[in-house]
């Protein structure tokens with residue numbers, strides 16, 4: 001089959017890690033008889049530098065025309081600590097989410113047995129943890145009205161949610177849980193926020209439709225605790241945009257496999273797949289960054305195209321590379337560290 | 352000296368743990384020649400049951416007339432999972448915060464060497480962690496306009512901050528850091544929120560006045576990660592109300608001493624001191640709950656009255672009780688578990 005893949009490598013280590021994922025996808029293509037046609041486009045700081053816009057129209061068009069989008073990372077130190085700069089790379093990200101309608105961010109958090117010692121948590125607490133954080137991505141306080149008072153002495157942000165937005169993300173969470181361990185934890189702050197009370201009302205209605213799924217309600221402060229105390233008790237956690245930003249990042253460090261975690265942002269028109277880590281500017285161009293999170297994001301991408309066997313083949317070869325210690329310096333331990341490009345080539349050759 | 356202490360024991364285990372703190376304060380009074388005059392008042396579910404109001408006017412008056420307030424815990428299972436109930440115990444808490452102007456919630460997070468094995472984190476990660484989370488408590492999305500659209504298909508909340516509110520809490524954080532390890536981490540989401548950008552602007556101005564304090568800016572998602580990865584790198588963390596709710600709870604579990612952590616809510620008129628744990632209804636009336644967090648809250652109360660030596664004496668006797676294993680079942684391990692009341696009596700007698 002033929003597939004059109006948008007490739008938005010972005011900043012820092014973005015280009016070099018995306019390159020490895022493409023090697024692996026090409027190996028998948030050769031093995032399973034598919035044709036992946038890649039179209040590159042600019043995003044992030046590099047897009048600002050070249051066009052003045054972190055998510056140019058041309059890039060949007062590429063995404064709209066693609067069956068799926070592979071994304072690297074964005075962010076450049078020259079924009080850090082300058083949150084008031086007129087144009088910032090993050091605006092590109094938020095613009096992309098809104099324009100493509102990427103309403104659900106999905107982050108599986110899994111453990112890799114040989115990396116458990118990297119976790120800041122006790123081994124017995126994290127061993128076998130396997131959860132997914134599903135974050136609503138185009139609503140809430142990220143996209144509500146905001147501003148300053150006229151005299152500049154105060155500022156405000158607005159968190160808005162509609163029944164439709166809540167229902168859409170909840171359904172996706174329940175579908176996901178149906179294919180997993182059949183538990184959904186709905187996280188909100190219903191004892192304080194009106195928007196959270198609406199979330200809970202909608203959830204209490206939707207939950208009745210999924211009789212085989214167990215539903216749990218948890219306040220966000222409690223969830224922030226339990227994620228560390230008992231990560232294994234969670235299967236699918238679903239929550240609104242801001243809480244999801246915090247909890248999905250918190251969840252990503254508990255297993256010690258942060259450099260290996262992929263994500264998907266599911267949209268109406270297309271979906272975007274990217275590693276959860278950032279653009280790691282200090283490592284850019286050095287051929288040392290770990291490409292596995294991006295390769296595993298490519299596996300999620302294949303899955304979204306219904307190429308399930310292909311996705312599994314990618315996951316398998318990643319596991320074999322870890323077992324064979326063909327890994328980059330961040331997870332190499334005492335064994336030899338391989339280059340980014342060497343890991344990518346090994347994966348492609350051993351798929 | 353004479354002091355007027357408001358006593359709001361609240362629900363669940365509240366009354367029995369507050370009783371132990373009072374035993375200890377009376378021992379302090381006898382030893383150092385002070386007179387603590389206690390006035391009890393209703394708060395929480397018990398106040399709803401008796402007056403229909405979780406924070407009755409009479410209680411407010413008691414607080415206003417007190418030099419400091421000792422608080423137990425609130426919350427009753429009959430109000431759980433019913434966030435839409437007309438009157439809820441939490442409303443009492445929020446009402447109290449607003450009416451007393453309790454603008455700063457202060458939560459020291461410390462380790463107790465003999466309890467480190469209780470931490471979900473690796474011992475080397477938490478050993479020696481010593482930080483304070485300072486949370487703005489009367490502003491932000493907790494107290495902004497909220498509601499439903501007329502057709503009930505959407506709901507909103509508003510986060511508002513004024514320069515004055517931000518400046519007040521930041522100054523308190525810098526004063527605190529000055530007496531500690533001279534580092535302040537300002538946590539916000541300045542890459543997205545207008546209110547956070549105001550926070551950062553104000554912080555960038557205030558920081559210049561405290562030349563001996565090192566300031567660090569951190570996005571809330573990053574803070575949620577680093578708290579687990581490197582809890583020892585923090586000294587004073589300061590943030591807005593909602594982020595503080597999440598991060599202070601997250602921080603409370605990292606050291607494994609959650610049942611021992613006190614808090615202070617500092618106000619214009621008076622300040623309120625309470626354990627960070629909840630009302631633990633399953634244990635109510637059983638004389639098994641750990642009173643140490645409440646006793647350590649009393650130590651913070653004494654400090655607020657400028658009774659520094661007295662506060663230290665309370666902390667010392669708490670440490671000695673742990674060393675002597677005169678502790679309740681939650682931290683007793685293999686040794687004998689003492690009753691709540693026995694621990695309180697031991698502390699008072701050994702002060």
Ligand SMILES: CC(C)[C@H](C(=O)O)[C@@H](O)C(=O)O
Pocket residue numbers: 090093094245542543572
């Ligand atoms: C860069 C920032 C705007 C973004 C967010 O908060 O959504 C990031 O933290 C993320 O989680 O993708």
Ligand SMILES: CC(C)[C@H](C(=O)O)[C@@H](O)C(=O)O
Pocket residue numbers: 191192221441444445596
């Ligand atoms: C009960 C609730 C309203 C309260 C809050 O969110 O402030 C609690 O979680 C706390 O942190 O004291």
